[in-house]
Amino acid sequence: MSIFVDNNTRLLVQGITGKEGQFHTQQCAAYGTNVVAGVTPGKGGQKMDDIPVFNTVLEAVAQTGANCSMIFVPPAFAADAIMEAADAGVDIIVAITEGIPVMDMIKVKNTMTGKTSRLIGPNCPGIITPGRCKIGIMPGPIHKPGGPVGVVSRSGTLTYEVVHQLTLQGIGQTTCLGIGGDPVNGTNFIDCLDAFEKDPETTGIVMVGEIGGTAEEEASEFIKQQVTKPVVGFIAGLTAPPGRRMGHAGAIISGSSGTAQAKIEAMKASGIHICENLGMFGELCSEVFL
C-alpha cells in the first residue's frame, strides 16, 4: 500500500556524519525508518548513534543488506555519491542535496541508463510512506497514515503545504514524494503516476508542478492515456516573469516553453482537477477524493 519504500526498506545514509546528515538520520530513525548503515569515506569503523559507518557504499551494502540510500553529500561531491550507490546496486537512491551542477547530473543520468537503481531527486525533500518510513527532510507529523491519496511534487515546502491541507481534511496519504526542482533529475512524474496507478491502496493522486520544462505536459498526456484514478493538480508560478530562475534551477520560463498557463491548460485537457487557489486545495481534494 505504498510506492517505492515500505517496511522492508533498509536505509543507508551517505554523508551520515555531517551536521545535516546526522540530524535528519536521527529524525528518520525516530519516525520508524530502519536505518542500517552510514557511509562517510575515511570514517569507516565509527558509529553514529548505534549505526555502523562504512568507507564505501559497496561495503555497507555487503555488510548490512541496505537497499535504499539517502544522500546528504555536498553538491560538489554528490554526483559521485549517486553513481557510487548505483554502482553498488542500491534499489532506491534519494538525493536530498541542492545545487548539483547540471553537467554533473547529465553525466549521472547517462551513467544510470540500464542500471536497476531508481534515483529520486536531487534537490528534493525525499519520500515518505506515512506511519511506516520516512526517507528525507519533511516534517513527519503533518502526514496522515493509511491513504488513500498519493502525492508527487517538484517542490519541498509546497508539498508540505498540500499534504498538511489533505491531513486537515482527514485525507490520509499512501506515499508522498518530491522529485526535485532541478532541470535534470531521476524519477519523473510519469514514473510516480504509473506506480500510484498500479498501487491498489492508492485511489487518488495529487500532482504538484511548477514553471519550467515540459514534465507536466508529458505527465498530462500519460494521465489521459493510462491513469484511471482521479488526479488533483496545482502549478506554481503563474506570476513568474520569463527568463528569471525562480529559486529552483529548473524553474525558469525560457522562450515560450515552461509557462504555468500552458501546463494548466494541458492538465485540464487531460481531465485533471486543477486547483487555482492554493488556499482552497484541501476543500477541492475533499470534493474530488471523498
Next chain:
Amino acid sequence: MKIHEYQAKELFKKYNIPIPDGGVAFNPDEAKKVAENLGQFPVVVKAQIHAGGRGKGGGVKLAGSIDEVSGIAEEIIGMNLITHQTGPQGKRVNKVLVEQGLNISTELYLSMIPDRATAKIVIMASQAGGMDIEEVAASTPEKIIKVFIDPLIGIQPFHCRQVAFGLNLSSSVMRPFVSMLASLYRLFIDYDCSLVEINPLVITAEDAVIALDAKMDFDDNALYRHKDIIEYRDTDEEDPLEVEASKFHLNYIKLDGNIGNMVNGAGLAMATMDIIKLAGAEPANFLDVGGGASAEMVENGFRIMLGDRNVKGILINIFGGILRCDVLAEGVVHAAEKTGINVPVVIRMEGTNVEQGRKILAESGLSLITASDMKDAAHKVAQLVAG
C-alpha cells in the same frame, strides 16, 4: 550567470573559435584607439549589455571613419537602451565593443544547451541566421537542425557532419566549420555552460567562418569550479537589491508589484506570489530564504524587501520544516527593532515549533497581522490592498 559579448569572445579566442578583430571601450577615446588599431573601415560599434535585440534598439552602429566612431560611441555609452529583452525601463550602456566590419556572404544560427528531457547536450543550428530564432522555431521548426550529444561519448566527427550538411555548407568551409564546432563543444563542457549562442555565425566572402556575436550563460551551481568566470560578473547589469540579497545568500528577484513576500522554499514562494495576485494585488518580489535560514538571513531579507519603495505591504509565509518558526519569529522581531517597519505585515506560520514562534511574535509588542492559513493570508492581503 550571464556575461557580456566581449567577455564571451575572449573565451572564444582562448578556444580558437574565430571572432572579428576588435576590443572593448569604456569611453569614446578608447573606442577611437581600438578603431585606429584596427586600421580599416567600416567598423562596428556594439553596446555591451546583458540583453539581446541590441541592433533593433539602436545599440549597434556602423562607422566609416574615426570621427564617426567617436560620435557613435559618445551616443551609445550612457544611453538607456530599450530592447524586447530589457523590459520597458531599458538598460544603461556603460561600454561598447568596437570590431572590424566583415564582408558577409551567409548568416547562420548556432547554439548549444543542456536538454533537460533527454539529459544530452543539444546543438541547434539553422540557415535562418540573424533572425529571432524563437520565431523561426515557432513558424518553421523544420528549418532548425538538432543534434543530441551524449556527454559520456562527447562530440564526434559525425555529429559535426550532421550539422554541417544540414546547413548546406559548401565544401570549402566544411573543414573550418567542423573544427570550430568541436572547439565550441569543448568550451561548453569545460565551463559548465547553460547556453552558448552565436547569432549570427557568418561565412565571409573569403570563406572564413566567424562568430559575429557571442552569448554565454553559465550554470550558477557550477561557478565554484570556474573562478575566472566569477571575475566576469558585472553587478551594474543586476538590480541593486538583488546584488545586496546575493551577499546574504538570499534568493531574491525584484518584480514590479507592491506586496513584498518572504517565503521558505521556491515552490511555496511562487505559489505565495500567485495567491497575492489572486487577492487582487501584485507581488513586489520573489524571496526564498531557503530551508536552513538563520534569524540573521530573515532580518536581511526583511530589510531588502523594505528597500523597495513600491512595497505597500508584506506577506510572510513560512512552512517550518528545517527552518523552525521560532527562528523566523526572532528574525522578524530583530528586523522590526533595527529597521522599523512602516508597512503592514501579514504573517502566516505553520510547522516545526509554530507555537513558540507565535508566542515570540505575540510578546514582541509589534503590530503584526497573523493569518491562520493560506486562505486567511490571501484574505488579509486583499484587505490590505483594499486599504
